[in-house]
Amino acid sequence: MRTQVVIIGGGPSGLLLSQLLHRKGIDTVVLERQTRDYVLGRIRAGILERGMVALMREAGVAERMDRECFVHDGTVMAYDNESFGVNFKELVDTTVIVYGQTEVTRDLYDAREKMDGKIVFQVQDVVINDLETDKAYVTYRTADGEKRIDCDFVAGCDGFHGVSRQTIPQDIRTEYEKVYPFGWLGVLSETPPVHEELIYANSSRGFALCSMRNEKLSRYYIQCPLSDKVEAWSDQMFWDELKRRIPDEAADSLVTGPSIEKSIAPLRSFVTEPMRWGRLFLCGDAAHIVPPTGAKGLNTAASDVHYLYHGLLQYYGEGDSEGIDRYSEKALARIWKAERFSWWMTSLMHRYPDQTEFDLRIQRAELEFLRENKAAQTVMAENYVGLPY
16 A cells, blocks of 8 residues: 555544645545544543634534534633633633534544545554655554555654654654643533633642533543542542632532543653654654643644644645755744643642742742733733644
8 A cells, every 4th residue: 555644643633634634635544553432532621722723624624613612712710719810812812712622533533534534443563664765664453464555754643652753763862851740630520610711720739620521511620649549539529629729609609410531640741852753753742742731732733733734735735845844843843832831830820749838929929920910911821822833
């Protein structure tokens, strides 16, 4: 088999890249380790920046998103039982939307099927070969045996544990990482959201976040030690702790119910450089990870897709390699800014085991400065809605 671009990973970034390229006549094959149902069963964040929204529309998969999404004009920041709003619409004339990553992925799968997109599920033993030549190829194994695809390029959209990043020799890549000393315990419940906007809460007991998926499905998080086990947290314990961390007004109106999903996620910041080696390009979690505090995970993957998509269009449409040659440079310049914002939000809103009284006073002063200063709010809004590509 031969194709122009092999895409490793059938999550939202790989599917979005495949859909965009297909609509421009560029052939792709997507290789996915799991089944479609498994991929759609993952519970992920749901805040989409303006850039991601624009890409969904360009890919022709935005009809349901535009119809069902929640438009958010801003967010609520809370501390010490006080709260204030940061209005994105007023500050930077831009909004974000809430539309679950699962729904994004489902829309992309449906679109690829309608266009007879080539997706191979349950692949194993993927090996990327001859990336420094013009005869690159990928081998893999399915239930039908060993397979090979010859290609021009490979897009590694297979996440932190995938094969793509590991294919780049260790003496070529440099990795930067910060592991945070806490995790997020998250609960999904079939309950109405406690507020029309997200609530980010800094509490003496630790961070909390009130989010939603739709008008009848809410997502809540609390900071917890990495040593905690999900089984040790009953639903009642979770709701009681959440109420202690959010403003009284929100706690009093919170509708609780049985959890339909509960999990603990560790937090880390991670970047690998470069994001291109030969004919391989890394996208999304294969190249970088952010803590979820700033809602940047899927959105940073989207920015990678933007740069790679346009670079490949330039290459195939004009015979010009400038876009793909500068892919890593362009992508990383934006990624590090998103990493900074996510680190800042995490540092601002969480309690750290080694924080001193001085650290806590600085954290409070930062929150008060943000509350009182329009310029500071504007900077936050610019980053939250997504820096331009």
